[in-house]
Amino acid sequence: STNHKKVGQNLKYDKHVLANHGVLLSGIEHDTLLQSYVLESHQSHDMDSLAARHLGVKTISYDEVTGKGASRIPFEQVAVERATEYSGEDADVTLQLHRTLYPQVERDEKLDRVYRSIEMPVMEVLFAMERQGVLLDSALLEQQSRELGEKMIELENRVHQEAGQPFNLSSPKQLQEILFERKGLPVKKKTPGGQP
Numbered sequence: 001s002t003n004h005k006k007v008g009q010n011l012k013y014d015k016h017v018l019a020n021h022g023v024l025l026s027g028i029e030h031d032t033l034l035q036s037y038v039l040e041s042h043q044s045h046d047m048d049s050l051a052a053r054h055l056g057v058k059t060i061s062y063d064e065v066t067g068k069g070a071s072r073i074p075f076e077q078v079a080v081e082r083a084t085e086y087s088g089e090d091a092d093v094t095l096q097l098h099r100t101l102y103p104q105v106e107r108d109e110k111l112d113r114v115y116r117s118i119e120m121p122v123m124e125v126l127f128a129m130e131r132q133g134v135l136l137d138s139a140l141l142e143q144q145s146r147e148l149g150e151k152m153i154e155l156e157n158r159v160h161q162e163a164g165q166p167f168n169l170s171s172p173k174q175l176q177e178i179l180f181e182r183k184g185l186p187v188k189k190k191t192p193g194g195q196p
Helices: 011-019 032-039 047-055 062-066 080-107 109-132 138-163 172-182
Strands: 006-008 028-031
Touching: 006 011, 006 080, 011 028, 011 109, 028 032, 028 109, 032 047, 032 080, 032 109, 047 080, 062 080, 080 109
Parallel strands: 006 028
Antiparallel strands: none
């Protein structure tokens, strides 16, 4: 029900699982994976990593419950007691993460706007795209590809003309020779390897 607000970790995944069984998950209010992404996009966003990083908690991993490799069993074959422990911890840790992460997002007006106005709505768009697929106009894509290819060749020819000779634009060594040695552009800073 939309009236019952939900908090979860990677709810787009859960929404797919439930949709596979004819259940439409609605009332999604918060997603801790997206909160984490908004706060620290460069970090891992899986629940085990988030719990360790933000709560100092070592969670029960999926591998510990189902096994690994050839000995892995489907989750439905996990003993009910073990599955209950794993699932209960998931729910508890998710709520703890929300109570830790969301206040940090909410304190920063820009982060809160990105989270609420972009990330949360885009999750619904991505869900729909993943569920239904997308329609591509392959003829238009082919035309655009051809136009971009022609433009690239034209630009490359202009660069070669300006340089006074053809060279490999993808070669840092050849670029260095053309830009700094032949054209005499000033070297502002050298890279750790000594290149301009």
